[in-house]
Amino acid sequence: MDKNLELVEALRAIAEEKNMTIASLATSWVLSRGNDIIPLVGARRLTQFQDDHCAWLTTYGI
Known part of the structure; x- marks a missing residue:
């Protein structure tokens, strides 16, 4: 479970950089x-x- 939470936090950081949600x-x-x-x-x-x-x-850069 802890490893999954670490992955989610890494995704959250990427999403925040791009001003997006994880979804x-x-x-x-x-x-x-x-x-x-x-x-x-x-x-x-x-x-x-x-x-x-x-x-x-x-x-798609629309």
């Missing part, structure tokens, strides 16, 4: 894997949708 960073990473890979994301709240939208904008 948005993860979605951006999946998007960067190729044009034949599409992340399936869901959102229950508007803020979650905004995170996903941010990931698309960051990845």
Whole structure:
């Protein structure tokens, strides 16, 4: 468990550098894997949708 928490903190630092959430960073990473890979994301709240939208904008520079 401690090792996982260390990994999350490393991801948090990267996300903060890019002014993103960890979820948005993860979605951006999946998007960067190729044009034949599409992340399936869901959102229950508007803020979650905004995170996903941010990931698309960051990845594709739209």
